[in-house]
Amino acid sequence: MTIFRILTLVSPLPIALASCGAAAPGDKAAPQDAAAPFRAEPVARFEAPWAMDIDRDTGVMLVTERAGALKLVTPDGKISDVAGVPKVDFGGQGGLGDVRLAPGQTGTTFDRRTIYLSWAEAGEGDTRGAALGRGTIACDRAMACALQDLKVIWRQQPKVTGRGHYSHRIAFSPDGQYLFVSSGERQKMAPAQDLSNTLGTIVRLLPDGTPAPGNPFAARGAPGDQIWSYGHRNVLGLALDPQGRLWGLEHGPKGGDELNLIEPGRNYGWPLVSDGDHYDGTQIPRHATRPDLAGPAISWNPVIAPGDFIFYTGDDFPEWRGEAVIAAMKPAALVRVAITGNGAREVARYPMPHRIREIEQGPNGTLWLLEDGQESATGRLLRLIPATR
Template identity: 35%
Template sequence: MSRFLISALAAVSLSPAFMTPAVALESSAGTLQVDTMISGLRGPWALAFLPDGGFLVTEKQGRLLLVRGGQAVSVGGLPDIYVEGQGGLLDVMVPRDFATSREIFLTHAVSQGRSAGTALTRAVLDIDAAQLTDVEQVFQMVTDSRGGRHFGSRLVEGPQGHIFMTMGERGDRPAAQDLSRHNGTVVRLNRDGSVPSDNPFVGVNGAQPEIWSYGHRNPQGAAMDASGQLWVNEHGARGGDEVNRVRKGANYGWPVIAYGRHYSGLKIGEGQQKDGMEQPAFYWDPSIAPSGMTFYSGTLGDWSGDAFVGSLKFDYIARLEGDTMAEVEQLKSPETVRVRDVRTGPDGGLWFISEGNGAVYRVNQ
């Protein structure tokens, strides 16, 4: 298992391909086309759009790409990034006020001596120079966990500008019920990393005040619906991948309750329900290994308000009906190989990252 630091000054080369001929995708919205927006990527993880029509792509090994006007360049000035197993450069978020603030946010793994965790970095992006400046780590999870498993991690900007950030339990199951650590939590932060005064565990003895919800296993997808409700999807073990409506201060049960079993076949915890612990809105069994998530707001079919979730295991994009959150359709093609991220594009298209193909695609009419 590789373990190393990527320096912000590391030299990289880039030779992506753009806009290969579209291919057809059959769906409930009719025959759609899939355009290749960029290919030749290595371990792409997350996608975010810029207001000038460009977009950003992260690669887990520690590269941030700026794509605009048919050209892709590697962005300089990144923080040191710890790469091990599932950890590395993870999510990227462009906030709503980017046109004036020029700020972006990145999640990435960091070394903590004998342990490793997930951190949030804020920086100013100079688009013309493809360079980050004013780089500042504003949050780092409190954990004593080791290894390369379950870093999370997704970012969502809340309606009032708060930042929600998901973190896995780092493979340390009991830690997801330990409020003194950030393992297996969703945290809510102000943009400078400070703690909002109305967070549920502010002032609770021994609890980390950033925590918004806990008892999660490994949430690798998160999105806000049109009403401002936060949702996450998270990996179960053997069965029991979940979609959860995230509530303030709620406990989502891992590893006390779960749908599915340990990889060994043994029962997980105490069963599927327990007082004081939330039930998922939907779960998959067998596991699909869910990742990126979006609530679609474009004009394709009658999909507006539905959620779309990428499957890393079964190579498709799941459409979840917006009212019930049950899976009602699978979008599958040779392009949907290990779908790592899914986003609604500003053009109304459904964009996604295929980690398996090393490419970003757009689904449109």
């Protein structure tokens, strides 16, 4: 049996974590938990990690580092570099971004897997933008893998100056027929209300990167025919709930982080409205002043500075099933949000010792977290173990 097969985790020293609750404005206070219902076990360390995905048959993980490295990680913490990663424009919020394995792939050895990568790509002059590529990971032997036949299948339009708000999160529909990509407004604000570009949008594509048939603005032609929703600022989390509905987790300005149910053709208001204000103190009209625009299911002020999130479906934490579980960076925490219809409310918040950038659920229901690494340049991969074990 190769090391690519499912392995038993060797448990390092656990970290006990206290817990407390906090509520978004207008919501009931979250429960004040005496202690988190888990302990966090460090498994590996990375340089400024940003995203990960987990192979369902083998448990092997792919982890991106913003400076441009793609790592292969076994569940017991063995790490190797994947060769053939594209050159990235590293700086500010830019670099290597999200990674997703194409759905429906099977096999007890990790080889010939199709993956999707996003990254910040340099343009002409002092411009850059997000790019999405598809390629194949081929392995000559255990822990010796390379990315082959990588092809860029989508680009943010247009490339602009600056190094912020790329977003470039990736999510597949449950049937694998559609590919969603979040496209940040690159700190330019106004383009998020302009359907002639893809800044400040979520796009819906076919797996080959072409616009999906039936998109709400298809009649406009390229690039508006890619757009599924618009009026977004910086969507750093995309996930499908157990009903197959798409949700986006979005950074607000000074306040106003939000979780949105993403519906086709809807305008989510940025920069016309927000539940936060500009960093210079200039006020922004609140969502409630514009009922014609899509408002958040829940917003946070003060912020939680969200990373990614999932809808939990596993057995380790049965009371969490169906909830959104959010990686938060400021304050560093794991945040649980219950969904009722089209609404949401925070039900628990578990402080963490360091900023959490990424969360994923493994094939056996285990929860894995990636620390952001901003404080120390290195971020740990953590496995959550139920406190009762």
